[in-house]
Amino acid sequence: MESSYLLLKYLHILAVLGWISSTSSLGFFLLYKTFIVKDLNQYLERKFYRFLTIFELLFFALVLLLGLTLATNYNMLDLKWVRYKIMIAFGFFLPLEILNGILIFKFVKNERWFKIYDKFILLISIPLIIFGLIVIYLAVFKIN
Numbered sequence: 001m002e003s004s005y006l007l008l009k010y011l012h013i014l015a016v017l018g019w020i021s022s023t024s025s026l027g028f029f030l031l032y033k034t035f036i037v038k039d040l041n042q043y044l045e046r047k048f049y050r051f052l053t054i055f056e057l058l059f060f061a062l063v064l065l066l067g068l069t070l071a072t073n074y075n076m077l078d079l080k081w082v083r084y085k086i087m088i089a090f091g092f093f094l095p096l097e098i099l100n101g102i103l104i105f106k107f108v109k110n111e112r113w114f115k116i117y118d119k120f121i122l123l124i125s126i127p128l129i130i131f132g133l134i135v136i137y138l139a140v141f142k143i144n
Contacts, residue, residue, distance in 0.1 A: 005074055012066035019059035020132065022052065046114060053104050060097050064089060081138040092131050096124055 067089065076082045099120075108117045 008070050015062035019063050022056040081143045
């Protein structure tokens with residue numbers, strides 16, 4: 001029982017690291033290529049960014065799946081800090097990831113939409129950092 005919990009926790013942490021690193025590095029890549037180094041061929045870079053977004057969304061799905069598995073299989077749903085993390089994940093991160101996926105795969109295909117998407121990234125960057133730090137705080141200090 002203890003070893004399966006530790007394995008799930010380990011995989012959950014790896015998924016969180018994968019999601020955070022892909023989210024932040026993709027955002028920095030996009031901001032860098034949009035505002036600092038303006039190449040002539042933004043379309044190819046955006047296409048590459050769309051490809052990398054698949055990894056971000058897959059890691060996020062793993063974070064949710066493994067987190068919910070831990071919370072339900074090990075009777076952690078009655079803990080306040082776990083409930084707060086679930087509320088943030090489903091109330092903030094999930095809607096943003098869904099919107100990100102819709103924007104990047106359905107709409108962002110020309111220069112006009114590139115500019116709208118860039119503003120979206122700028123708008124959500126600070127709240128993402130703040131809510132991410134709150135989730136880390138809850139995971140470390142386990143407020144009850």
